[in-house]
Amino acid sequence: MSTRIYLDHAATTPLLPAAREAMAEGFARWANPSSPHAEGRAAKAALEAARGEVAAAYGWVGEMLFTSGASESLSIALTRSAVERRLASAVEHDAVLRAAYDIALVEVGADGIVDTGALDVAMLGEGRAVVAVQWCNSETGIRQPIAALAEQIHAAGHLLLVDAAQMPAGTDRDVARHADFVALSAHKRGGPIGVGALLVRDLATLDPTGGQERGYRPGTENVPAILGYAAALAEREDVLRYAELRRYLDDALTPLGGEPVRAAALRHPAIGSYRMPGVNSTTQLIRFDMAGIAVSAGSACASGSMKPSHVLTAMGWGMTASQEVVRVSFGRSTTQADLDAFIAVWREIAAGRAQAA
Numbered sequence: 001m002s003t004r005i006y007l008d009h010a011a012t013t014p015l016l017p018a019a020r021e022a023m024a025e026g027f028a029r030w031a032n033p034s035s036p037h038a039e040g041r042a043a044k045a046a047l048e049a050a051r052g053e054v055a056a057a058y059g060w061v062g063e064m065l066f067t068s069g070a071s072e073s074l075s076i077a078l079t080r081s082a083v084e085r086r087l088a089s090a091v092e093h094d095a096v097l098r099a100a101y102d103i104a105l106v107e108v109g110a111d112g113i114v115d116t117g118a119l120d121v122a123m124l125g126e127g128r129a130v131v132a133v134q135w136c137n138s139e140t141g142i143r144q145p146i147a148a149l150a151e152q153i154h155a156a157g158h159l160l161l162v163d164a165a166q167m168p169a170g171t172d173r174d175v176a177r178h179a180d181f182v183a184l185s186a187h188k189r190g191g192p193i194g195v196g197a198l199l200v201r202d203l204a205t206l207d208p209t210g211g212q213e214r215g216y217r218p219g220t221e222n223v224p225a226i227l228g229y230a231a232a233l234a235e236r237e238d239v240l241r242y243a244e245l246r247r248y249l250d251d252a253l254t255p256l257g258g259e260p261v262r263a264a265a266l267r268h269p270a271i272g273s274y275r276m277p278g279v280n281s282t283t284q285l286i287r288f289d290m291a292g293i294a295v296s297a298g299s300a301c302a303s304g305s306m307k308p309s310h311v312l313t314a315m316g317w318g319m320t321a322s323q324e325v326v327r328v329s330f331g332r333s334t335t336q337a338d339l340d341a342f343i344a345v346w347r348e349i350a351a352g353r354a355q356a357a
Helices: 017-028 039-056 070-080 094-099 114-122 146-155 173-176 223-234 241-256 281-290 310-312 335-357
Strands: 063-067 085-089 104-106 129-134 160-163 181-185 196-200 271-275 327-331
Touching: 017 223, 039 063, 039 223, 039 335, 063 070, 063 310, 070 129, 070 196, 085 114, 085 181, 085 281, 104 114, 114 129, 114 241, 129 146, 146 173, 241 335, 271 335, 281 327, 281 335
Parallel strands: 085 104, 085 129, 129 160, 160 181
Antiparallel strands: 063 196, 181 196, 271 327
């Protein structure tokens, strides 16, 4: 192939031209937005305008704090929320599992969805808890029923933290209606790396630290990156097209022996995970990469690990099967021709497996 094909947009997606232009404008506003002079006030005005744009893109009417990305947002909500306990679904991103040593995990079913009975048991006991639940799993694309889980969590007197790093803006108002905290990432949505946001329903549920961001995150705000983030969200994503591409890939790989990870009824339109029985995912990644196609095996943060996916393990997959899955994820630039190329290489790898057998 003369040009490479990128199918790993869930890890990060290319910076949009509009975001790049907004960042250039931000670099021209070099003043510290906390400074009281005219230059500082101009930078502050640009910062606050971007804050409003990001919040509006997600339909959020509460508070919003800019951070360095979703990992920091998750850490802030888990370690500084006004609670005594921390719970998380067993399929959460590694950033959640690393955030606090005392997180108790809640089982999921074979479909990847939080087990409501297990959640009820986990929420018993003394002290208020914050419960971390992904909008969609970054490995499988399986989406959680946020509204129903929020009702259950709030009825028990606890708080809901939603990891929405993979959620395109404007696609699910249940998150804005029901979550107490929402972690967001710019570079998953066409913005720059190194900036994100934490949406907060009520700042009284979060312990302040002093400094910037309303006293909840010290450090000079990254105005250029923030402006780039807001500009990226203004370029809405065509999720219907994503869904069509994913269905196309599901339908093409199944006759070739591929097994889509689609136990749940609802999945992210731009994320598909597929098992190739008999071929280790590492072997698949090498073959695809040599053919000029970039895919991954699970989330980028854990892709270097030789351990089986904790997500698939929690769903009841065995070690061998869980190590035969690759993730394909789409972005604005993905075309059906890209998928046709992926399918052709998949067919070659699968045929080689059959011949070896």
